[in-house]
Amino acid sequence: MKFQIEDVTVYFPYDNIYPEQYSYMVELKRALDAKGHALLEMPTGTGKTIALLSLITSYALSKPSNPIKLLYCTRTVHEMEKTLAELRLLHQYQLRHLGPAARILALGLSSRKNLCINPAVVSAENRDSVDAGCRKLTASWVRALAVENPNIPTCQFFENYEKAASEAVLPPGVYTLQDLRAFGRDKGWCPYFLARHMVQFANVVVYSYQYLLDPKVAGIISKEMQRESVVVFDEAHNIDNVCIEALSVSVRRQTLEGATRNLSKMAQEINRFKATDAGRLRAEYNRLVEGLAQRGNLPISDTWLANPALPDDILKEAVPGNIRRAEHFLSVLRRLVQYLHGRLETENVEKEGPVAFVASINSQAGIDQKMLKFCYDRLHSLMLTLEITDTDEFLHIQTICDFATLVGTYTRGFSIIIEPFDERMPHIPDPVLQLSCHDASLAIKPVFERFQSVVITSGTLSPIDLYPRLLNFNPVVSRSFTMSLTRNCICPMVLTRGSDQLPVSTKFDMRSDPGVVRNYGRLLLEMVSVVPDGIVCFFVSYSYMDGIVNTWNESGILKEIMQHKLVFIETQDVVETTLALDNYRRACDCGRGAVFFSVARGKVAEGIDFDRHYGRLVIMFGVPFQYTLSRILLARLEYLRETFQIKEGDFLTFDALRQAAQCVGRVIRSKADYGMMIFADKRYSRHDKRSKLPGWILSHLRDAHLNLSTDMALHIAREFLRKMAQPYDKAGVSGRKTLLSEEDLEKMGDGTTNEMLF
Amino acid sequence: MNDMEHRKTNDGEGRRLDGEEEEEEEDEDEGNGRGLDAWERAYADERSWESLQEDESGLLRPIDNKTIYHAQYRRRIRSLYSSTTTARIQKGLIRYLYIVVDLSRAASEMDFKPSRMAVVAKHIEAFIREFFDQNPLSQIGLVTIKDGLAQCLTDLGGSPDSHVKALMGKLECSGDSSLQNALDLVHGYLNQIPSYGHREVLILYSALSTCDPGDIMETIQECKKSKIRCSVIGLSAEIFICRHLCQETGGSYSVALDESHFKELLLEHAPPPPAIAEFAIANLIKMGFPQRAAEGVISICSCHKEAKVGGGYTCPRCKARVCELPTECRICGLTLVSSPHLARSYHHLFPIPPFDEVSLSLLNNPHQRSSRACFGCQESLLIPGNKPTLCVACPKCKQHFCLDCDIYIHESLHNCPGCESFRHSKIVSVTEE
Secondary structure (H helix, E strand, O other): OOOEOOOOOEOOOOOOOOOHHHHHHHHHHHHHHOOOEEEEEEEOOOHHHHHHHHHHHHHHOOOOOOOOEEEEEOOOOHHHHHHHHHHHHHHHHHHHHHHHHOOOOEEEEEOHHHHOOOOHHHHOOOOHHHHHHHHHHHHHHHHHHHHHHOOOOHHHHHHHHHHHHOOOOOOOOOEEEHHHHHEEEHOOOOOHHHHHHHOOOOOOOEEEOOOHHHHHHHHHOOOOOOOOEEEEOHHHHHHHHHHHHHHEEEEEEHHHHHHHHHHHHHHHHHHHHHHHHOOOHHHHEEEEEHHOOOOOOHHHHHHOOOOOOHHOOOOOOOOHHHHHHHHHHHHHHHHHHHHHHHHOOOOOEEEEHHHHHHHHHHHHHHHHHHHHHHHHHHHHHHHOOOOOOOOOHHHHHHHHHHHHHHHHHHOOOOEEEEEOOOOOOOOOOOEEEEEEOOHHHHHHHHHHHOOEEEEEOOOOOOOOOOOHHHOOOEEEEEEOEEEEEOOEEEEEEEEEEOOOOOEEEOOOOOOOOOOHHHHHHHHHHHHHOOOEEEEEEEEEEEEEEEHHHHHHOOOOOHHHHHOOOEEEEOOHHHHHHHHHHHHHHHHHHOOOOOEEEEEEEHHHHOOOOOHHHOOEEEEEEOOOOOOOOOOHHHHHHHHHHHHHHHOOOHHHHHHHHHHHHHHHHHHHHOOOEEEEEEEEEEHHHHHHHHHOHHHHHHHHOOHHHHHEEEHHHHHHHHHHHHOOOOOOOOOOOOOOOOOOOOOOHHHOOOOHHHHHHH | OOOOOOOOOOOOOOOOOOOOOOOOOOOOOOOOOOOHHHHHHHHHHHOHHOOOOOOOOOEEOOOOOHHHHHHHHHHHHHHHHHHOOOOOOOOOEEEEEEEEEEEEEHHHHEEEEEEHHHHHHHHHHHHHHHHHHHHHOOOOEEEEOOOOOEEEEEEEEOOOHHHHHHOOOOOOOOOOHHHHHHHEEEHHHHHOOOOOOOOEEEEEOOOOOOOOOOOOOHHHHHHHHHHEEEEEEEOOOHHHHHHHHHHHOOOOOEEOEEEEEHHHHHOOOOOOOOOOOOOOOOOOOOOOOOOOOOOOOEEEEEOEEEEOOOOOOOOOOOEEEOOOOOOOOOOOOOOEEOHHHHHHHHHHHHOOOOOOOOOOHHHHHHHHHHHEEEOOOOOOOOOOOEEEEEEOOOOOOEEOOHHHHHHHHHHHOOOHHHHHHHHHHHHHHHOOO
8 A cells, every 4th residue: 555644655565554553654754854763662563564664665765866774673583584575575565656766675684604605614503613614715815825726725606706896786676685595596606795795785784783783793894884874673672781792791711711722823823924924924013003903905705803892982093012013912912811810710709890900900911001902903913914714713812802902992881890600609610700881872872873863663662761861862753652453362460469369479588488389380270271272481580490390390280280281491401492392382283282481581582472372371470680689780780870860670670571571572473363461470560560561561451450369360361262262353343443544544644643543 | 779678598599689679568559549449440441330221201221232132143144144145055955963072171160150061061952953953854973072082972863862862971071182082083983974965073172272192183184185074162262273173174163252152153053054165066865755654553663673653654665664754764775854854954055135224214204104014023113102113124025024023034934925925916916917
């Protein structure tokens, strides 16, 4: 369908549109007009992605003189492919209506691991070894050698790509990763480098968060992007954590040992070069004297991860004199590693700010701040000079230099925490030194500054006013949309008491109470006997889950549950969990029924959907607060309070509730679906907790469902499931219009209609 | 919040802070200005008292839900009709139906009063009688699921009483339920049915899971291959595997809300379903129309193997005596029916089109004074107070009917009195000329 939003003609590939999609587009349009940032919350299953894509591409089409580029960030490769598939559908529709004028180039970009088509390289098991494998075949010096000596292997695809030179372009169209690989195979060109090259010219680029947020990656991939771009972060409820992780480094004993090995290997190499090709080292030295940390324009295959610090903070200066010579630099690194070794030996937990840390390095190892700051670039340069291709071997020393550069660059928003053992296992020494970033706004700041509009969107962004404070930006639009439903297909409940009327909670003083454990067990047992197919349970932590499942096993509750449904448990092992999930799905398919025990903040809670019969009920046992004695969290809380005036309690509750909402949101993935959600903790009935749930859950949380005991919940569940099993009319009955056709939209005409919809 | 609590415990997890103060137990209910309990508010929101009405003398009038009921009924008729008349649909008149009753542990649940099992049994009895009334040429068999096993209670047969008796004797439940075992068993029986018969299974499923010995998907494919139409009525909630089964085999899946809804759903299975084109090949069946034997004649009954006096029917081919119709002759295997049986099955093929609702203004038109009364029962279509009620008209003969007659004509009579008399008067007028 085709309709008008103010001055933009929107092309939408379906015949009908949900009212909330329409108002989402209206808000988005306003943000684009204002060239500002937006924060939009809309529940999953309402077609957020297509609304976004449809509006932004139509917006670009309506302004052909100054086309905007769309950078769409997803969390996983799977989501990337899904987004591109929807975009293709939309693109075909636009082509039908507008003809060749609507042509765009859209492509996904991922790591070599996902794009490489050279069988010898892509067979390696992890990302780093694929990268290294690629470098071994494509580095400029390797190729130069191969010209003289045909026995040295090179990558056929890359050679072809280089030969094609400027002719190597992608014709307009929408390319998923799979299409890129197929295209590469077809032409004999390397899809990875082709995609990297085409990103600059594409109208739409879909890639992962890291390509914009992690300065190491963003520095080489997203450097060239124009200012007139719209950046979309989809499923962005954890964006602050991604930002923080991008700037945090942790160093363990293994890292230091590895780094020592790397250093001696490099020393050998230097000696070899001195004997054979002393000129190279001298040339590097001269270059550094001239003040160039980088060698100018490197061939695309040699590019390295860029500097871990943010672009604005990198000094454009000459490398300090005392690390210009390779041997000197190595000895500086050796001293640094030695120093870190010493710090790891500590018996107590230590917490320091970067300034104090740098001062102590200076006094004990004689390395000043400026040297630290240049470590990463200097290492990069050295490795290029030494022509090292197996970069996966040198990850350890990279980590150290990464750490050094960050410590040398930043004085605020970071702290260094040394823990001699894991808090939960105090008898096993496992020292770790962490440089942790507390300020999510640091990593995302360049993104906000560089691009004209940044859209942050997800199904759970409540409370919506906290994100601008955490990320330190001013959205021009921030809104939360509810779902228009033809029937009340979600049924959230707050369960506060067991069947014996005693309160249940995972509050610290109550959680090991046998009464609470028994009540939780009885709750699950009753529920498995009335809910068909799949049930998902979320616990607050692995250790709590282990404990409670153990107790249930001893008291025989688990056995009774097994009479109704099979039980599967998430573990920290990815392979095991995948297998469990697979079997869980099979048990749901064949009618046996199954329960999946999972952990909030775990892998399952974030990425796996339990739609349709795979999840008819989700029970959230307790409030998933973070492990609040973790030093890093405490340091972050302190920083938040001092810098952004966000109270500890507020942040913790916000964080716990967004996790809980994320968990229970797993069951609803479309409007035709239905599911129940039980929040089993007395604390959820408190207003300060409950009000932080997203609006689309709150609007279905009826007063009568706020303070339930097990038997009342059971009764509600029975009624709800019966009601939902009845056939229903998808278009909605007269009073509640949930699908708008083209005529409806025309009738609504101008902007006065938004109010009518809600 | 600076009064976070750090509590020490000894289970190795260390201390934890929950970011909240020691809370009071009764601190919710801030939006509760009306002073009602949560459950009371739920009722207050519905405001059921507002639908009460008073009549002229100030007495409470019983809430009139007749029109609502009728609207629902008309919707059903319309959907039925649209599904049957779009193309000339074949209907299976000779049906072989197995009713599978789930008597697993879940059947003892008390959410239906007195228990699911008792409610199911009660309505099956009504259903069996209704079924034979509408499909006199068809046969039913009963299968139960108990302890994970499927057991055949009665073989296919045409006598309602024997089925009902067999079921009532076996009403106890235990163990798990297995859909696959039941389907396998029924599949084995129905496979032997001649090709003109329509194979159907109706499963009344209480349990929420099925505990199977093998891959149920294969069994479902088997059933699909053998053209067995499987329908399920669930008693508690929607189960994926049942939905899948019904979708694959072309049956219907429904879940009962309560007892009356269950009865309704069950009775929907009484009229024959439209036959799927490739399933049913039209072919001729040999049938016998036995004569009723004279009263007082003593003969040996072929079904009970004993001498009986009077009654009974005689097979036209082998002259054996059978007690009731319809049946298959025990001696020569001929299908024995009576002509009313055939006639009663016939109306399913030519349903009466749904009547149109008539607007009130048309009724007030003085030229149509004659149609102020229902053509069926001759009652006035005006309720006291001279206000017109809703009424309907046959699209062919344009006669008006009241709502009660509408239902009667479609459900029981299967003839439109208007059309019938119209045709008759025409013939008369022709002869007069």
